[in-house]
Amino acid sequence: xxxxxxxxxxxxxxVAPRASLGVLMAAPTLLDLLWPIFLALGWEQxxxxxxxxxxxxxxxxxxxxxxSLLTACGWGALFALVYWLMTHYGRGAAVIALGVVSxxxxxxxxxxxxxxxxxGGSRVGLGLWNSIAGTLAVELAMYALGVWLYVSMTHxxxxxxxxxxxxxxxxxxxxxxxxxxGGPPPNTRTLMMSAFTGWLxxxxxxxFDRHREVRAV
Ligand SMILES: [Zn+2]
Numbered sequence: 001x002x003x004x005x006x007x008x009x010x011x012x013x014x015v016a017p018r019a020s021l022g023v024l025m026a027a028p029t030l031l032d033l034l035w036p037i038f039l040a041l042g043w044e045q046x047x048x049x050x051x052x053x054x055x056x057x058x059x060x061x062x063x064x065x066x067x068s069l070l071t072a073c074g075w076g077a078l079f080a081l082v083y084w085l086m087t088h089y090g091r092g093a094a095v096i097a098l099g100v101v102s103x104x105x106x107x108x109x110x111x112x113x114x115x116x117x118x119x120g121g122s123r124v125g126l127g128l129w130n131s132i133a134g135t136l137a138v139e140l141a142m143y144a145l146g147v148w149l150y151v152s153m154t155h156x157x158x159x160x161x162x163x164x165x166x167x168x169x170x171x172x173x174x175x176x177x178x179x180x181x182g183g184p185p186p187n188t189r190t191l192m193m194s195a196f197t198g199w200l201x202x203x204x205x206x207x208f209d210r211h212r213e214v215r216a217v
Pocket of ligand 1: 001031032067103107
């Protein structure tokens with residue numbers, strides 16, 4: 001899944017309004033932020049395999065550290081603990097832990113059975129990616145809902161708060177369509193480098209969120 005993870009980050013603001021959207025976006029995307037690091041280290045492997053599913057041209061040969069259910073729970077606990085030590089915002093920490101684990105659950109729904117339960121354990125997946133229409137319908141609906149939840153509970157303090165959010169939405173949708181219909185990456189190195197650009201997402205979200213404020217309810 002791609003922008004479905006962003007949807008979780010946007011929606012999380014509703015539950016933990018005092019947390020920056022930057023960390024709320026980092027949580028549900030964390031596993032995909034860690035993944036290119038482990039690829040670069042050679043600890044995880046991916047293969048370009050057009051037609052692997054209708055949606056994804058990638059064969060996730062091995063990603064037990066970033067994408068197993070057990071390690072996802074560990075990453076979630078670790079991220080939540082660090083956040084809690086820095087902020088003492090318990091609700092924010094809980095939302096972060098759940099956000100990290102939500103990534104595994106959503107990938108479990110989308111991937112073919114390649115998601116390990118624990119490193120070396122059996123691999124599961126419901127395979128929504130076998131259907132382009134199904135993937136688009138689920139993910140775009142999730143994104144619309146997440147964005148609506150965020151926009152309806154915050155308002156822009158200035159032009160940056162409005163325009164930077166609009167640009168984020170436009171760019172994320174363009175990249176999503178590129179990923180859906182743009183064809184496979186030329187090689188794994190390009191894929192890894194483009195995965196690293198995912199690190200911009202939480203920083204961008206932090207930036208426009210700073211220029212918006214939570215509406216008084
Ligand atoms: Zn993932």
